[in-house]
Amino acid sequence: MLEKKIITQLRNVVGKDAVLTSREDLNAYSYDGTTTWTHAPDVVVLPTTAEQVSQILKLADESKIPVTPRGAGTNVSGGSIPIKGGIVLCTTRMNKILDINKTNLTATVEPGVVLQDFNIALAKQGLFYPPDPQSFLGCTIGGTVAENAGGPYCVKYGVTKQYVLGLEVVLANGYIMNLGGVTVKNRTGYELIMLFTGSEGTLGLITKITLRLIPMPPANKTMMAVFDDMAVGGQAVSNIMASGVVPAKIEFVDNFVLRRIEEMTPMGLPVDAKALLLLQADGSPAAVEAESKQIVDILKKSGAKEIKVAKDASEAAMYWKMRSAGFAATFGAAHTVMAEDVAVPRDKLVEFIRKLDEISERTGFFICYLGHAGDGNLHPSIFTDIRNKEEFARAQKAMEEIFEAALSLGGVLSGEHGIGLEKQRFLKKAMDPVALNLMRKIKTILDPNHILNPGKIWEEERV
Amino acid sequence: MLEKKIITQLRNVVGKDAVLTSREDLNAYSYDGTTTWTHAPDVVVLPTTAEQVSQILKLADESKIPVTPRGAGTNVSGGSIPIKGGIVLCTTRMNKILDINKTNLTATVEPGVVLQDFNIALAKQGLFYPPDPQSFLGCTIGGTVAENAGGPYCVKYGVTKQYVLGLEVVLANGYIMNLGGVTVKNRTGYELIMLFTGSEGTLGLITKITLRLIPMPPANKTMMAVFDDMAVGGQAVSNIMASGVVPAKIEFVDNFVLRRIEEMTPMGLPVDAKALLLLQADGSPAAVEAESKQIVDILKKSGAKEIKVAKDASEAAMYWKMRSAGFAATFGAAHTVMAEDVAVPRDKLVEFIRKLDEISERTGFFICYLGHAGDGNLHPSIFTDIRNKEEFARAQKAMEEIFEAALSLGGVLSGEHGIGLEKQRFLKKAMDPVALNLMRKIKTILDPNHILNPGKIWEEERV
Numbered sequence: 001m002l003e004k005k006i007i008t009q010l011r012n013v014v015g016k017d018a019v020l021t022s023r024e025d026l027n028a029y030s031y032d033g034t035t036t037w038t039h040a041p042d043v044v045v046l047p048t049t050a051e052q053v054s055q056i057l058k059l060a061d062e063s064k065i066p067v068t069p070r071g072a073g074t075n076v077s078g079g080s081i082p083i084k085g086g087i088v089l090c091t092t093r094m095n096k097i098l099d100i101n102k103t104n105l106t107a108t109v110e111p112g113v114v115l116q117d118f119n120i121a122l123a124k125q126g127l128f129y130p131p132d133p134q135s136f137l138g139c140t141i142g143g144t145v146a147e148n149a150g151g152p153y154c155v156k157y158g159v160t161k162q163y164v165l166g167l168e169v170v171l172a173n174g175y176i177m178n179l180g181g182v183t184v185k186n187r188t189g190y191e192l193i194m195l196f197t198g199s200e201g202t203l204g205l206i207t208k209i210t211l212r213l214i215p216m217p218p219a220n221k222t223m224m225a226v227f228d229d230m231a232v233g234g235q236a237v238s239n240i241m242a243s244g245v246v247p248a249k250i251e252f253v254d255n256f257v258l259r260r261i262e263e264m265t266p267m268g269l270p271v272d273a274k275a276l277l278l279l280q281a282d283g284s285p286a287a288v289e290a291e292s293k294q295i296v297d298i299l300k301k302s303g304a305k306e307i308k309v310a311k312d313a314s315e316a317a318m319y320w321k322m323r324s325a326g327f328a329a330t331f332g333a334a335h336t337v338m339a340e341d342v343a344v345p346r347d348k349l350v351e352f353i354r355k356l357d358e359i360s361e362r363t364g365f366f367i368c369y370l371g372h373a374g375d376g377n378l379h380p381s382i383f384t385d386i387r388n389k390e391e392f393a394r395a396q397k398a399m400e401e402i403f404e405a406a407l408s409l410g411g412v413l414s415g416e417h418g419i420g421l422e423k424q425r426f427l428k429k430a431m432d433p434v435a436l437n438l439m440r441k442i443k444t445i446l447d448p449n450h451i452l453n454p455g456k457i458w459e460e461e462r463v
Numbered sequence: 464m465l466e467k468k469i470i471t472q473l474r475n476v477v478g479k480d481a482v483l484t485s486r487e488d489l490n491a492y493s494y495d496g497t498t499t500w501t502h503a504p505d506v507v508v509l510p511t512t513a514e515q516v517s518q519i520l521k522l523a524d525e526s527k528i529p530v531t532p533r534g535a536g537t538n539v540s541g542g543s544i545p546i547k548g549g550i551v552l553c554t555t556r557m558n559k560i561l562d563i564n565k566t567n568l569t570a571t572v573e574p575g576v577v578l579q580d581f582n583i584a585l586a587k588q589g590l591f592y593p594p595d596p597q598s599f600l601g602c603t604i605g606g607t608v609a610e611n612a613g614g615p616y617c618v619k620y621g622v623t624k625q626y627v628l629g630l631e632v633v634l635a636n637g638y639i640m641n642l643g644g645v646t647v648k649n650r651t652g653y654e655l656i657m658l659f660t661g662s663e664g665t666l667g668l669i670t671k672i673t674l675r676l677i678p679m680p681p682a683n684k685t686m687m688a689v690f691d692d693m694a695v696g697g698q699a700v701s702n703i704m705a706s707g708v709v710p711a712k713i714e715f716v717d718n719f720v721l722r723r724i725e726e727m728t729p730m731g732l733p734v735d736a737k738a739l740l741l742l743q744a745d746g747s748p749a750a751v752e753a754e755s756k757q758i759v760d761i762l763k764k765s766g767a768k769e770i771k772v773a774k775d776a777s778e779a780a781m782y783w784k785m786r787s788a789g790f791a792a793t794f795g796a797a798h799t800v801m802a803e804d805v806a807v808p809r810d811k812l813v814e815f816i817r818k819l820d821e822i823s824e825r826t827g828f829f830i831c832y833l834g835h836a837g838d839g840n841l842h843p844s845i846f847t848d849i850r851n852k853e854e855f856a857r858a859q860k861a862m863e864e865i866f867e868a869a870l871s872l873g874g875v876l877s878g879e880h881g882i883g884l885e886k887q888r889f890l891k892k893a894m895d896p897v898a899l900n901l902m903r904k905i906k907t908i909l910d911p912n913h914i915l916n917p918g919k920i921w922e923e924e925r926v
Contacts (some may be wrong), residue, residue: 103810104839126707150648159648161657162625171897177896183806185613185622187661188893189920190902194657195626195878215707238722242566242680244589246571286749324857343646347566376567377648415648430651432641434634438908439653445904457652 002086006063008088010045019091029088032075033135035336037421041068041082050168050176050207053089057205057451058174060087066454069201071112071140074133076339077414078421079147079200083455089205097121098208100430106165106182108210111142114163125423128216130157133416134324142206148198150416152249152323155374156282157214161197165435166210169196172447181212181291195442198353201453203218203446210420210433220248220282222316225304226273230254230357233252233275236302236375240279241346245294248282249416250374251323257370259285260329261322269322270306277373280316294389312316326370327379333368334383336392338399342406343377356380356406358430363398377415402428423460464863465549467504469526473550476518481556484509492551495538497596498799500884503547505533510788513631513670515640516552517876520668521637523550532664534575534603537596539802540877541664541884542610546918552668560584561671567646569628571673574605585659591679593620596879597787605669611661613879615712615786618837619745622879624660629673632659632666635910645673658905663881666909683711683745684755685779688767689736693717693820694739697813700836701763703742704809708757711745713837714786722834723792724785725900725912727915732785733769740767740836741786743779757867766797788867796831797846801862803885805869806878808841818868821844821852826861840878885924888923 011019016314020026021043030040047053064088073080082088095112100126109118115199116137123128132151133139139149145167150159166180180186196203221363229231237250248264251274253261254286262269270276277299281291292309299307310316344352360367371378372426380402384395413423427436440458443450483489484506499869510516524531529549535599536543546552556631560581564570565588571580576601579890585592596602603613608630613622629643640761643649643656653795659666690696700713716724725732733739739760744754755772762770773779794800807815823830843865847858866876866889876886876893890899901922904914 085787095680098502101810102702104808105704106808131799148650148654155613156626158621160655162621164718175897177897179898181809181875182873183875183878185617185806185835185838186875187611187613187877187879187881187897188875189890190666190905191654191657191881192901194654195490198654203653224590238566241568244681259758283746284750286753286755287747287784288747290747318689343648344571345564345645346647347564372648375648384515409644412644412646412649412651414650415646416650418650419791422828427652434638434640435557435642435655436652438501438655438668441908442542442653445901445908 012182030082032073034078034441041088044088048093052176053170071143072138074135078415087369105213108339110441120301126216127213156248168208170205182358211459217282219285219288222310223279225277225299226306227275231350232303235362250282251278252373253370256368264270277295330381336386339381344409344411348409365398419457481509495536495543497541498521502546504551507551511556516633517637534606535601537598537602540880568676571679589607589679590676594623619711626675655811663845673724680745682751685773686742687771688762689733689769690738694740694813695766714741715836716833719831719910793844798848802844804880807872807874810841811872828861883918
């Protein structure tokens with residue numbers, strides 16, 4: 001528990017309304033989108049300026065109080081759970097879009113801007129910011145930068161780090177540091193911006209972000225393809241990637257997810273399909289016409305049982321809504337859904353799918369999955385019940401086998417969700433020990449008292 | 464001078480043929496593409512494996528001998544000049560393309576592979592690696608990663624860092640560290656790969672590189688537009704960027720560069736033009752047709768005096784050869800050509816051009832320039848004579864004014880050439896002091912004896 005004095009000091013910094021201490025409030029900030037952990041903070045602070053963030057961190061650093069940065073709490077690796085208690089520093093009131101510049105193709109935002117609000121503001125000016133984690137309706141841009149978020153569009157357009165040009169970051173000691181700027185090219189010293197991007201709130205508090213934008217592609221077309229066999233669907237993805245056409249999105253949904261979505265929101269989906277691919281071509285109208293024909297052709301040759309091309313924007317929107325509902329659909333399906341995130345080389349997708357099937361059969365756990373097939377990035381989920389200790393331990397063991405299968409194929413522990421609390425145990429298997437040590441040293445330079453998001457990424461610090 | 468013992472030890476590591484000590488050889492490695500500095504090393508070593516690099520670095524670290532990494536020496540900020548003597552570690556014999564994977568859209572190469580050799584190998588498989596510094600005919604891929612190189616294609620496709628997925632790096636103590644891998648998404652810990660990318664050889668020796676590729680765009684079209692006024696040409700660039708179409712390249716050449724090129728290689732260029740824009744649209748044939756029409760339309764409306772659309776690949780190649788010759792053309796024009804590299808926000812291009820004109824008029828120095836207008840990245844050159852101390856000092860002062868003009872418009876010291884020796888004096892003006900200090904601390908973690916490319920980036924260490 002924090003001393004009363006600290007609460008008073010925090011109130012002096014941000015005002016009484018911006019310091020939450022009631023049990024209900026603390027509970028509301030005790031979890032994120034991850035199923036396995038919860039932990040309540042001692043206090044939640046909602047600053048509105050970088051200066052306030054600076055004062056909060058100074059205070060916390062002096063008294064060695066843990067500070068867990070939080071946006072909308074949609075994190076799915078435990079990154080925003082205050083596992084060591086202390087302060088949750090929530091950025092949702094820092095939600096101003098400061099600038100959108102159509103000629104420079106950049107925007108500057110505060111960290112608490114909700115991604116979808118940003119997307120809507122950009123669309124009005126014919127602009128586009130591609131990274132699209134499927135929490136886009138609620139997640140904050142600060143969170144997406146701290147996690148270096150991905151999403152369906154990343155197969156063509158790259159992940160968040162490819163769009164960050166400038167950051168204002170408050171360091172653990174309260175110093176407000178400026179990095180980068182508003183130019184698309186910048187070769188001034190080391191890529192420090194990239195160090196903070198994807199650092200999961202462990203190196204500093206992001207208080208301002210300048211992003212590169214691109215013009216909104218004038219046209220797009222959505223296609224859906226149904227397969228009798230998941231591996232055939234996976235091979236179709238490989239065939240598309242090797243063909244020379246780069247779809248804007250190539251998403252993969254399995255039979256279970258498909259059925260669940262159709263149960264929840266009937267939209268006439270082909271519920272017998274073993275696998276469904278959802279694809280989008282975008283660009284100029286002429287390019288979209290040509291590329292979507294090419295994609296449909298490859299899908300046919302690759303053994304798709306049925307192919308639908310969305311006839312208009314509303315049919316396309318229905319398909320993408322289906323994809324967005326994917327996670328929610330799996331989450332309702334069992335008491336505990338261990339939803340994971342791994343990536344394999346794109347040419348190993350079929351082999352990985354076969355390994356998942358094999359693990360499922362051998363362990364007896366049902367494994368469903370969906371994901372960004374064009375990037376080799378899948379989200380396998382294991383259904384279990386955390387209240388049944390023996391079963392849950394077996395489920396964790398099965399998930400471990402999934403990670404090992406991904407690593408053995410040249411894949412990685414996380415494609416887009418980060419390490420957080422979820423994958424600390426596996427980090428040593430997935431990283432060069434000297435690189436891991438380098439991360440620790442950089443952490444200690446920037447946050448010598450380890451107050452920033454303690455207990456994350458590193459195994460030893462876990463409670 | 465190095466002890467004889469060291470030379471013997473180096474010969475034991477790499478073989479006699481791979482250790483150069485003659486005066487002629489040392490002179491050949493005493494300079495790079497930068498005009499202002501030269502300094503001979505004590506020895507040049509040409510390893511062929513990471514293990515050899517590791518042994519060389521161990522040896523150097525134990526005896527605190529400076530090691531300057533070098534690819535082809537095409538650097539234009541002094542990065543590969545061994546300003547403190549010691550060892551030049553040249554990677555040109557590590558020149559194997561280890562893997563090109565068309566389905567995974569990745570390639571793995573040794574650092575000494577010449578960029579153009581790589582491009583040719585990729586083209587045979589219909590693949591494309593966009594970053595294209597204009598030294599591509601000679602520069603090594605290791606050098607482009609160490610410098611985070613740019614080039615004309617970057618306006619649409621991004622710079623080198625956006626393509627690096629995996630690195631093998633030998634640290635100062637000889638440890639061979641592996642970072643990243645072959646997946647396009649990877650959220651395993653901090654972005655350490657980005658720390659080495661663009662670190663100008665000061666943090667480690669890159670010995671293996673995995674790069675993301677894209678399919679070769681099936682079609683492209685080149686356009687040339689001539690303007691009576693440089694600022695009008697600059698405004699045309701802004702108009703294109705704000706229009707929603709993203710050309711693959713938008714290059715800018717001024718009247719002086721144009722005349723010089725035509726003198727050197729007559730190709731019927733419009734030598735009276737005050738400014739020339741060279742543009743390329745790429746993508747599917749239909750998209751290229753549509754986008755090039757749109758670009759031509761904007762160029763007309765923006766006041767282009769004359770527009771030519773290359774009728775075939777050979778006419779297009781002639782125009783691009785002209786652009787590639789740009790630097791060479793300026794270099795022959797005076798005893799000392801201070802060719803620089805700055806970037807401004809794209810919507811500040813016209814204002815920056817006006818400032819350059821004003822500086823030229825006031826200081827009396829002729830300033831010519833060319834560059835990547837679509838990125839706001841220009842290369843202004845001042846003609847002077849380093850032998851005339853008084854004049855050279857004034858020229859340096861004028862260049863300083865150019866840097867200040869760029870910074871005052873929200874621009875940056877370097878768009879793509881890096882800091883090297885050239886811009887150390889200005890780094891403090893262009894970076895947050897705490898960020899600069901953070902860079903130093905990271906450097907000291909990785910290279911406690913400061914043997915790796917000493918004298919670069921940091922002012923204090925400059926001889």
